[in-house]
Amino acid sequence: MAEVHRPAQQFTLRLRRYDPESGQAPYWDQHTIELEPHRSVLEGILQARDRVDGSIGIRCSCRQAICGSCGVRINGAPALACNTHLEAAARTGSDEVIEVEPMGNMPVLKDLIVDMDAVHWKKIRRVTPWLLAKQPVPEREYLVPRESMVDVTQTMACIQCGACVSDCLSMEVDPDFIGPAALAKAYRFVGDPRDDQQLERLNDLAQDPHGIFDCTHCFNCVDACPKDVDPMGQIMRLRRIATSDHHIVDRNNGQRHEAAFTGLVRDYGLNHEAELLSRSYGGNSWFGKFHPAAGKELLSSLPVVAKGLLRGKLDPRTAVLGHKLPKADLRSVHRIYERIEEREQRYELNLFITGYDEDLEPASPRDRSGSPDQPVAQAAAGEAAAGGPASGEADAASEGAPDLPSASAAAGASGGAASGASAGPAAEESGGAAGGGAAGSSPAHGAGGGGEQGAPSEDSSE
Amino acid sequence: MRVAYWPGCVSRGFTPELHGSMAKVAPLLDLELIELDRACCTGAGVIAEHNQELADTLNARTFALAQQVDGAELMINICSTCQGAQSECQERLDANAEYRAHVNETLAGEGLSYERGLTNKNFLWLLVEEIGLERLRSLVTRPLYNLRVGPFYGCYIVRPRERLGIDREHPRDHYLHQLIEALGGTVIEYAGMRKCCGFPIVTMNKEASLRQAGRHLGDAVDAEADCLVTPCPLCHLNLDLQQPLAEQTVGRELDLPVLHLPQLVGLALGLEPGELGLNRHIVRPTSVIDWASAVVGAAA
Numbered sequence: 001m002a003e004v005h006r007p008a009q010q011f012t013l014r015l016r017r018y019d020p021e022s023g024q025a026p027y028w029d030q031h032t033i034e035l036e037p038h039r040s041v042l043e044g045i046l047q048a049r050d051r052v053d054g055s056i057g058i059r060c061s062c063r064q065a066i067c068g069s070c071g072v073r074i075n076g077a078p079a080l081a082c083n084t085h086l087e088a089a090a091r092t093g094s095d096e097v098i099e100v101e102p103m104g105n106m107p108v109l110k111d112l113i114v115d116m117d118a119v120h121w122k123k124i125r126r127v128t129p130w131l132l133a134k135q136p137v138p139e140r141e142y143l144v145p146r147e148s149m150v151d152v153t154q155t156m157a158c159i160q161c162g163a164c165v166s167d168c169l170s171m172e173v174d175p176d177f178i179g180p181a182a183l184a185k186a187y188r189f190v191g192d193p194r195d196d197q198q199l200e201r202l203n204d205l206a207q208d209p210h211g212i213f214d215c216t217h218c219f220n221c222v223d224a225c226p227k228d229v230d231p232m233g234q235i236m237r238l239r240r241i242a243t244s245d246h247h248i249v250d251r252n253n254g255q256r257h258e259a260a261f262t263g264l265v266r267d268y269g270l271n272h273e274a275e276l277l278s279r280s281y282g283g284n285s286w287f288g289k290f291h292p293a294a295g296k297e298l299l300s301s302l303p304v305v306a307k308g309l310l311r312g313k314l315d316p317r318t319a320v321l322g323h324k325l326p327k328a329d330l331r332s333v334h335r336i337y338e339r340i341e342e343r344e345q346r347y348e349l350n351l352f353i354t355g356y357d358e359d360l361e362p363a364s365p366r367d368r369s370g371s372p373d374q375p376v377a378q379a380a381a382g383e384a385a386a387g388g389p390a391s392g393e394a395d396a397a398s399e400g401a402p403d404l405p406s407a408s409a410a411a412g413a414s415g416g417a418a419s420g421a422s423a424g425p426a427a428e429e430s431g432g433a434a435g436g437g438a439a440g441s442s443p444a445h446g447a448g449g450g451g452e453q454g455a456p457s458e459d460s461s462e
Numbered sequence: 463m464r465v466a467y468w469p470g471c472v473s474r475g476f477t478p479e480l481h482g483s484m485a486k487v488a489p490l491l492d493l494e495l496i497e498l499d500r501a502c503c504t505g506a507g508v509i510a511e512h513n514q515e516l517a518d519t520l521n522a523r524t525f526a527l528a529q530q531v532d533g534a535e536l537m538i539n540i541c542s543t544c545q546g547a548q549s550e551c552q553e554r555l556d557a558n559a560e561y562r563a564h565v566n567e568t569l570a571g572e573g574l575s576y577e578r579g580l581t582n583k584n585f586l587w588l589l590v591e592e593i594g595l596e597r598l599r600s601l602v603t604r605p606l607y608n609l610r611v612g613p614f615y616g617c618y619i620v621r622p623r624e625r626l627g628i629d630r631e632h633p634r635d636h637y638l639h640q641l642i643e644a645l646g647g648t649v650i651e652y653a654g655m656r657k658c659c660g661f662p663i664v665t666m667n668k669e670a671s672l673r674q675a676g677r678h679l680g681d682a683v684d685a686e687a688d689c690l691v692t693p694c695p696l697c698h699l700n701l702d703l704q705q706p707l708a709e710q711t712v713g714r715e716l717d718l719p720v721l722h723l724p725q726l727v728g729l730a731l732g733l734e735p736g737e738l739g740l741n742r743h744i745v746r747p748t749s750v751i752d753w754a755s756a757v758v759g760a761a762a
Binding site: 174253277312402405 | 472475477479484494495498502508512514516519531546561564622623657658666673704707
């Protein structure tokens with residue numbers, strides 16, 4: 001704000017050039033451009049094209065991060081060229097050189113232009129990206145609760161730029177993966193109360209070997225998205241609804257893996273890798289390992305497991321029995337499971353919609369996980385939890401485990417309930433509060449003007 | 463420095479050499495580990511996929527236990543995946559007072575309460591930000607001269623950047639590079655160093671999972687790395703335990719040892735490969751063990 005008129009300065013652009021029709025291999029091409037530092041990388045590329053080399057291929061239209069045409073990779077990371085300041089790009093480049101390449105996972109048509117039709121739009125079409133309306137269709141508009149549409153506004157923010165597709169690591173090894181953009185689009189309709197095909201859509205996406213369970217949970221799409229759509233988060237929501245609400249058992253072990261993991265932590269407090277593997281393949285019980293599907297998979301892993309046992313990597317006792325929390329703590333974990341799983345509605349908080357509490361400064365996420373000046377030990381010493389010390393009860397502790405001092409041994413007498421316990425109910429009351437963050441499944445902030453009622457004629461075509 | 467220590471499940475299950483080597487290394491760094499032996503699994507993102515509130519409450523329970531550790535300056539972990547899962551839950555708990563109160567209401571039944579503002583760091587972050595690279599350099603007794611080490615970060619401590627506090631002042635996505643250099647080793651860069659090991663989909667799409675592991679290992683082999691180092695035991699499972707299967711999937715011999723972070727630090731601080739459990743890996747770290755004994759021989 002302080003410096004409004006900063007003089008133009010020189011920046012170096014290093015552009016990836018390629019013309020498939022020429023028969024020549026791709027190469028790097030360097031240009032010096034002169035612009036104010038707050039101008040965009042796109043403007044820099046256009047200057048080089050206008051003044052030096054008219055053959056540079058770049059696609060663009062709105063120049064204000066709305067149309068999604070100018071997706072590229074800048075210094076190795078996917079971004080919109082129009083949405084990235086020259087100054088910022090120079091800072092992340094090596095020797096301040098701004099390196100611009102075409103996006104990944106899609107074939108290059110020319111220079112910085114990739115074939116969105118061949119990959120991105122094909123996958124978008126795959127998820128039936130339009131409303132399959134409930135019948136009978138009302139004479140006028142549909143009337144739905146305002147908050148039921150807020151839930152899908154995050155996915156409506158997508159501008160189809162393909163940045164998430166570019167760096168999807170599942171797609172890199174499995175080109176058939178439906179991918180982050182299309183699955184986020186799928187959630188936009190699964191979450192729409194006017195759509196009639198929720199179960200069919202979910203079943204389709206869960207059973208497809210390249211569907212929702214093919215996402216490798218790498219967060220690349222989360223960081224790539226210029227609009228905070230959080231595609232991976234939407235994929236996780238699709239999984240949650242498919243497994244928890246519709247009990248869809250897919251043929252990709254997705255539901256079994258989730259159920260086995262969640263169940264094992266309830267039963268043991270800790271993960272039990274050997275059981276997780278067999279239950280993921282064979283079904284969520286101790287007998288899962290005897291299921292034919294499990295047998296085949298486990299047999300193929302046998303040489304590796306045998307080697308692990310020989311090397312002393314896997315303690316046979318831990319491998320078979322797993323490790324468990326002390327009994328008192330296991331009971332505590334059980335109670336938490338029971339209390340939460342018996343709720344009629346799942347309780348979710350979406351920070352995209354609720355935002356952060358106002359007393360948190362913008363820098364707070366960093367402070368929270370980072371700054372060293374917030375000590376942990378605020379609680380009074382010796383104030384143990386209800387269960388009390390229980391380390392002696394730990395079953396099946398793995399042999400040869402290092403003997404470290406432990407929290408349960410250190411905490412002395414049994415203590416009363418910790419402070420802050422009576423903070424009061426939050427869920428029911430928060431819904432309509434204008435100022436407070438609306439937690440729960442019906443967040444009521446007026447986020448996004450996009451289509452509260454009636455049919456928002458949302459983009460479903462190219 | 464006294465810290466509340468969360469080792470995670472895998473370090474006490476399928477990769478016991480990780481928990482063991484951490485216990486060996488900590489005293490050399492004046493690090494007093496108070497193990498959170500009453501805490502439960504972080505859910506690794508899978509419980510959150512099943513039920514977000516359940517994951518948040520289970521982790522809030524762990525945070526509350528950590529806040530009760532007398533005199534601890536912060537909470538640490540030795541598992542990238544734990545860090546990622548915990549950071550995600552903590553972000554929601556810290557961002558919204560009403561939600562935190564709601565979760566604390568469940569915890570009240572357990573006599574616990576989480577108060578906003580816990581500092582939770584992966585061992586890698588602790589090494590660089592709390593112990594410091596300068597001090598670490600001064601502690602090195604067996605510099606990693608001529609050892610070519612490829613960093614393998616694991617997704618969960620490099621993304622999402624904002625949630626994990628990665629910025630210009632805290633280039634946490636470069637800390638493994640800085641650490642390898644501080645210990646005297648040579649950093650080997652390769653395409654897959656910040657990519658996914660494939661472990662999360664190993665039961666859902668084994669072929670794709672092993673292709674990911676095999677491809678990154680192959681890239682590192684082509685860059686002539688002697689070994690990889692990773693702060694994530696789940697990455698270790700796919701890169702080491704599953705390496706024989708990854709070799710079959712990508713159709714090439716790899717034979718690339720993968721070290722846990724405390725093992726690499728321990729080697730540089732003078733501990734012996736055997737003490738650090740290097741003999742327990744599936745891919746024998748012959749190159750590293752040979753190197754270690756050669757260095758000792760030269761020094762004697």
